[in-house]
Amino acid sequence: MPRRAEPPREAVPAREQVNACRRCPLWHDATQGVPGAGPASAKVMLVGEQPGNEEDLQGEPFVGPAGRLLGEALARAGLERDDVYVTNAVKHFKFQMRGKRRLHKTPGQLEVEACSIWLEQEIHAIEPAVIVALGATAASAVLGKKRVALSTLMDAPVEKEGRMVVATYHPSFVLRQRSEESRRAAFERIVASLRQAARLAAGPRRR
Numbered sequence: 001m002p003r004r005a006e007p008p009r010e011a012v013p014a015r016e017q018v019n020a021c022r023r024c025p026l027w028h029d030a031t032q033g034v035p036g037a038g039p040a041s042a043k044v045m046l047v048g049e050q051p052g053n054e055e056d057l058q059g060e061p062f063v064g065p066a067g068r069l070l071g072e073a074l075a076r077a078g079l080e081r082d083d084v085y086v087t088n089a090v091k092h093f094k095f096q097m098r099g100k101r102r103l104h105k106t107p108g109q110l111e112v113e114a115c116s117i118w119l120e121q122e123i124h125a126i127e128p129a130v131i132v133a134l135g136a137t138a139a140s141a142v143l144g145k146k147r148v149a150l151s152t153l154m155d156a157p158v159e160k161e162g163r164m165v166v167a168t169y170h171p172s173f174v175l176r177q178r179s180e181e182s183r184r185a186a187f188e189r190i191v192a193s194l195r196q197a198a199r200l201a202a203g204p205r206r207r
């Protein structure tokens with residue numbers, strides 16, 4: 001008996017679509033929009049907050065210092081960077097000028113909500129088994145809640161629409177720690193969360 005054809009999956013947002021987006025004012029000062037990247041077959045999706053300075057210039061997610069740290073954490077957790085889909089809750093870089101430097105500024109709730117259309121499209125296109133939210137902004141965007149307690153979520157992954165959501169620190173949180181000990185502890189927390197995500201992704205699908 002012929003197999004019933006699967007309905008076609010939604011495609012991830014194209015770079016041109018994100019670049020042309022005017023749903024919030026962040027496009028105005030940014031160099032370009034930064035869509036997610038990774039294989040359509042990825043079982044694990046990592047969601048950060050927004051592109052940083054390097055990402056804004058290169059047009060790719062997680063290619064700056066935080067991205068390099070994330071790569072190390074993925075390797076420690078036994079995950080290949082090329083096997084996961086990486087993206088951000090907000091696709092344009094929000095910053096404030098300090099002299100000649102562009103300093104990261106946390107996106108507001110309205111910007112996160114405006115940009116959720118792209119994140120939702122990515123989730124529907126990739127259909128990951130597990131989403132890892134890197135930081136509170138990402139967790140709030142993924143769960144569709146205005147406020148989330150990252151510390152509570154980190155200890156207890158939650159299920160949303162048939163997929164597991166694991167929350168952990170954003171790699172930039174590690175970079176902001178003042179002592180070597182704090183940096184190591186925050187980094188190990190991310191590694192532990194990524195290991196948990198890998199275990200969950202290897203288990204049976206919930207949908």
Ligand code: SF4
Pocket residue numbers: 018021022023024025026027033090091092111114115116118
């Ligand atoms: S940040 Fe998101 S919602 Fe705002 S303009 Fe860019 S793509 Fe559109």
